[in-house]
Amino acid sequence: MRARRYVTAAWDIGMTQDAFERWMREALSMVEQRLSLWVPFSAPAGLGEAMRYGVLDGGKRLRPLLVLASCEAVDGDVEAALRAAVSVELIHAYSLVHDDMPCMDNDVLRRGKPTVHVRFGEAGAMLAGDAMQALAFEVLTPEQGLAPELQARLCGLLSRAAGHGGMAGGQAIDLASTGLTLDEAGLRDMHYRKTGVLLRASVLMGAATGACSATAWAALTEFGDAIGLAFQVVDDILDVTQPSEKLGKTAGKDLHANKPTYVTVLGLTEARRQVQVLHGQAQDALMRSGLADAGRLRLLADMVVERDS
Amino acid sequence: MRARRYVTAAWDIGMTQDAFERWMREALSMVEQRLSLWVPFSAPAGLGEAMRYGVLDGGKRLRPLLVLASCEAVDGDVEAALRAAVSVELIHAYSLVHDDMPCMDNDVLRRGKPTVHVRFGEAGAMLAGDAMQALAFEVLTPEQGLAPELQARLCGLLSRAAGHGGMAGGQAIDLASTGLTLDEAGLRDMHYRKTGVLLRASVLMGAATGACSATAWAALTEFGDAIGLAFQVVDDILDVTQPSEKLGKTAGKDLHANKPTYVTVLGLTEARRQVQVLHGQAQDALMRSGLADAGRLRLLADMVVERDS
Numbered sequence: 001m002r003a004r005r006y007v008t009a010a011w012d013i014g015m016t017q018d019a020f021e022r023w024m025r026e027a028l029s030m031v032e033q034r035l036s037l038w039v040p041f042s043a044p045a046g047l048g049e050a051m052r053y054g055v056l057d058g059g060k061r062l063r064p065l066l067v068l069a070s071c072e073a074v075d076g077d078v079e080a081a082l083r084a085a086v087s088v089e090l091i092h093a094y095s096l097v098h099d100d101m102p103c104m105d106n107d108v109l110r111r112g113k114p115t116v117h118v119r120f121g122e123a124g125a126m127l128a129g130d131a132m133q134a135l136a137f138e139v140l141t142p143e144q145g146l147a148p149e150l151q152a153r154l155c156g157l158l159s160r161a162a163g164h165g166g167m168a169g170g171q172a173i174d175l176a177s178t179g180l181t182l183d184e185a186g187l188r189d190m191h192y193r194k195t196g197v198l199l200r201a202s203v204l205m206g207a208a209t210g211a212c213s214a215t216a217w218a219a220l221t222e223f224g225d226a227i228g229l230a231f232q233v234v235d236d237i238l239d240v241t242q243p244s245e246k247l248g249k250t251a252g253k254d255l256h257a258n259k260p261t262y263v264t265v266l267g268l269t270e271a272r273r274q275v276q277v278l279h280g281q282a283q284d285a286l287m288r289s290g291l292a293d294a295g296r297l298r299l300l301a302d303m304v305v306e307r308d309s
Numbered sequence: 310m311r312a313r314r315y316v317t318a319a320w321d322i323g324m325t326q327d328a329f330e331r332w333m334r335e336a337l338s339m340v341e342q343r344l345s346l347w348v349p350f351s352a353p354a355g356l357g358e359a360m361r362y363g364v365l366d367g368g369k370r371l372r373p374l375l376v377l378a379s380c381e382a383v384d385g386d387v388e389a390a391l392r393a394a395v396s397v398e399l400i401h402a403y404s405l406v407h408d409d410m411p412c413m414d415n416d417v418l419r420r421g422k423p424t425v426h427v428r429f430g431e432a433g434a435m436l437a438g439d440a441m442q443a444l445a446f447e448v449l450t451p452e453q454g455l456a457p458e459l460q461a462r463l464c465g466l467l468s469r470a471a472g473h474g475g476m477a478g479g480q481a482i483d484l485a486s487t488g489l490t491l492d493e494a495g496l497r498d499m500h501y502r503k504t505g506v507l508l509r510a511s512v513l514m515g516a517a518t519g520a521c522s523a524t525a526w527a528a529l530t531e532f533g534d535a536i537g538l539a540f541q542v543v544d545d546i547l548d549v550t551q552p553s554e555k556l557g558k559t560a561g562k563d564l565h566a567n568k569p570t571y572v573t574v575l576g577l578t579e580a581r582r583q584v585q586v587l588h589g590q591a592q593d594a595l596m597r598s599g600l601a602d603a604g605r606l607r608l609l610a611d612m613v614v615e616r617d618s
Contacts, residue, residue, distance in 0.1 A: 040473055040474075043473035043474070043477075043478055043481070044473075044478045044479075044481055044482050044485075044502070045478075045481040045482045045484065045485035045486075046481065046485065047473055047477065047478055047481035048473060051473065094439075095439075098435055098436075098439060101435070103430070103431035103432045103435060104432050104435070121412070122412035123412045123413050123484050124481075124484070126407055126410070126412060126413070126435065127407075127477055127480050127481050127484070129439070130403075130404075130407060130438070130439075130442065130471075130477050130480075131472050131473040131477035131478070131481075133439065133442050133443070134442070134468050134469075134471040134472030134473070134477060135468070135472050135473065136468075137446055137464055137465075137467070137468035138465070138468040138469055138472055140464070140468075141461055141462075141464050141465030141468060142465075143465070148457055148458040148460075148461035148462070149457040149458070149461075151457075151460075151461035151464065151465075152450055152457035152458075152460035152461045152464070153450075153457070155446055155449070155450050155460065155461070155464045156446075156447070156450030156451075156452070156460075158446070159443050159444070159445075159446035159447040159449075159450060160443075160447055162443040163440050163443030163444050163447055164349055164352035164353075164356055164357060164360065164440040164443070164444065165349075165352070168356065168436055168439050168440035168443060169352050169353045169354075169356055169440070170353075171436055171439075172352070172353055172354040172355065172356035172433075172436050172440075173353045173354045175354065175432050175433070175436070176353075176354035176355065177354075193353070
């Protein structure tokens with residue numbers, strides 16, 4: 001399954017699987033630390049508690065890892081990238097909090113725990129999500145320590161990925177698609193907006209923290225698009241092939257909700273083939289980026305397509 | 310009722326009521342035009358329609374007017390101020406959309422129309438609100454035409470006013486306060502966060518578009534705090550003294566929801582006296598700002614305390 005065709009390429013020397021795993025442990029530890037530092041205990045009337053519940057102690061942190069790997073690829077500013085990483089994760093986590101609510105997917109299990117509205121009530125969950133979105137932009141605009149030009153650029157990338165043209169737009173299509181027959185193009189558009197745009201933004205926000213040529217920027221955009229779509233196709237596959245305990249969320253729910261997925265539209269075999277095609281596109285894009293230190297991004301792409309939960 | 314003590318002061322010459330009303334009509338027209346331009350028709354699956362429904366054709370636009378008046382007071386950049394004005398109104402409007410939902414205030418009438426969730430469903434309303442918050446930051450981060458330093462500053466001011474330390478935090482206190490007895494300090498803190506912080510941010514975002522001394526900034530902060538609190542106390546008064554038709558929203562709802570208000574805590578007479586005290590504080594702060602062209606802000610403060618809907 002695993003496509004290893006670039007593993008001996010010159011640009012990849014120096015990033016062994018061991019070194020990657022060490023880096024990943026360190027990166028995850030820094031991200032958790034910053035999340036814990038920046039998501040407030042002190043917000044009033046239980047709001048801080050609900051926000052922390054919604055974002056701490058769970059999740060694979062794929063988006064923060066993409067930000068940090070991309071930062072390394074352009075030899076960027078790690079402190080800036082940590083702010084970007086936390087802001088992207090806050091947007092992702094708030095979308096899960098709102099998405100799980102009864103008026104949306106009505107889900108009671110997330111990351112192996114009761115969802116935020118089960119624990120804090122619907123109003124508490126809605127407000128926690130709202131405050132998490134605002135906090136993402138607070139984290140990107142500190143009074144000092146981050147150049148204003150970079151603050152502006154990161155806020156621009158994140159807001160466009162989160163909004164009507166990206167994630168929120170994808171959720172709206174998803175909502176409207178229940179019981180509909182989408183063709184592959186329609187499905188691709190929905191998945192692209194719902195998940196792909198924020199994954200791409202993660203890669204680009206990391207790249208914005210360093211010097212990145214127009215060629216590398218374009219290649220990283222393609223890389224982000226490919227793994228973004230691959231991620232969602234894998235999600236569709238896991239939804240029907242893995243049990244809830246493994247996923248930490250309710251399995252088979254798209255199927256039961258009569259929502260179009262890559263599996264229902266293309267079948268399992270073709271969906272798996274699509275993942276391999278997208279994986280290849282992601283690897284090609286990284287090659288074309290000309291970035292010497294893109295090994296972490298390549299290995300993250302491997303993780304995205306090979307994950308089983 | 311109307312406090313006119315500064316009307317002949319030198320700094321105020323040149324802003325007659327007529328000139329103010331002319332300016333206000335022009336300002337409102339520009340704000341509506343920009344809202345219509347920047348809130349997308351094109352967002353997918355009815356999302357754009359719900360966003361436009363939630364923010365266009367209604368509302369007094371007090372926050373945008375404060376941004377623009379404050380911009381005039383510092384001889385700021387009107388194009389930048391229009392972006393700030395629209396972004397603040399988007400945050401305000403999204404908060405109303407979410408606040409009206411069944412899990413919060415469960416209100417069916419807003420600005421004389423059915424609320425967004427009545428018209429577009431609960432999931433549609435939640436997503437529209439989410440996308441409106443993201444759009445506020447999109448509007449503040451255009452690819453060109455607004456200096457990055459100012460983009461960053463405006464994003465910082467807006468996110469902090471919208472988030473857990475401001476509006477969302479105030480909503481959380483409000484939610485938790487039903488049936489509780491708050492003292493005046495507790496009530497002030499709730500009102501301050503829920504409404505005051507965003508009104509203050511409106512004034513400061515306008516001031517950020519021009520040159521503003523530290524003295525003027527501090528004075529405008531005090532001005533924003535005073536009218537922010539006054540606005541909410543007036544709201545509490547109108548909730549019990551005006552019918553729904555006049556307000557364009559359900560009257561008496563705080564009373565029926567058993568929520569503490571300035572009227573229930575202090576009584577109507579003392580609440581009215583507080584409004585006058587805050588009005589005086591706002592006027593004093595403007596005097597101390599040393600800004601020559603603060604007449605529009607003064608007249609907006611008059612409007613805030615004298616409004617009957």
